[in-house]
Amino acid sequence: MANEKAVHITDAVSIPMSELRFRFARSSGPGGQHANRSATQVELLFDVAGSPSLSEAQRQLILEKLKSYIDKEGTLHLVSQTYRSQLRNREEVVERFRRLLRAALQVPKPRLPTRPTRAARERRLRAKRRRSEIKRLRRRVPSEVD
Template sequence: MDLTLLKSELTYKYVRSSGSGGQHVNKVSSKAELYFDLHNSAVFNDDEKQKLSEFFNKRLTKENILILACDESRSQFRNKALVTQRFIALIEEGLKEEKIRIPTRIPRGVKKKRLKNKRINADKKANRKPPELE
């Protein structure tokens, strides 16, 4: 995956942040919104696009555009860096290959120990009963 090519496909938009901040918040657009068009991307092949589409199924718009936003910082530059970092982490997580689980056998000693403890417990409870008189 070529990060420089991927970053060149990103589009940013800056809007006013919500929340408190006094008079300054009404003048400055510090919230960074990142837009990424998944299906028109040249970075990924068709299989990777399909995998990412399934990974982002709830986050994509109807036009298959991923939108991420960040307004954690008062700095527009810092918010842009944070949202880009978050986007790259999501892409890497979406492309990660699942490990194939190899089922293992339960060791013989573990089975014997379980049955032994079960037998001890059964004997303990059997000894609690009053003896049967004939």
Template structure:
């Protein structure tokens, strides 16, 4: 079981790990060992995740979220299978922690009177500068 927060924990049956051959460092050893990890988390079917967390997780996951609601995390950073497995699990925990944080509601603000006046003055100066770029009379 993976403990994410005080209220969220993921059961082992919700996670599936598959070990595949990795590219990158390792020399000839990389051709015969499966050190890369593909971690699958059935997020849509998970009874431990509240619906708002699932929605935020789907948005944060982006392309890692499949159409059937599975979150796929791949890791082939190191040459060691166990280390890659730990990194993938840490990434999953971090992603779910981010999704569990409720975003702050934005309070819309209005521009101050001074900022409006500065903007209009800058527009007027820019307009006058461009007005002087016209054709000069008498030459041609």
């Protein structure tokens, strides 16, 4: 995966690896000397706002749906420090990037309007009549003065 030229998101969208930036740092947590000396944490940076690989509609979808991952400048940040190996963390963060973008670019199907069934309408009206009767019975009874 690390030697691929592009990250395939959907049939229509591929992001060239040249548009992705990676930063490396020391991972937190246990691991002894290996963890203290190795920069195994990987941070993926992707400039959503300035990417030539995305159409304006795709850019807006991503900016809206992934806003918790995107900073003020329009850069998407993803971090992986699951593994002790920098290569595996890099592969994992690229895979997460692929899954997140695929989900963000999914356009929801339009809702088909449906009408309530006859039985549902009748149930609703029966319930309204029952409630109306309960409230009518709560009213004060007019006194019959002769």
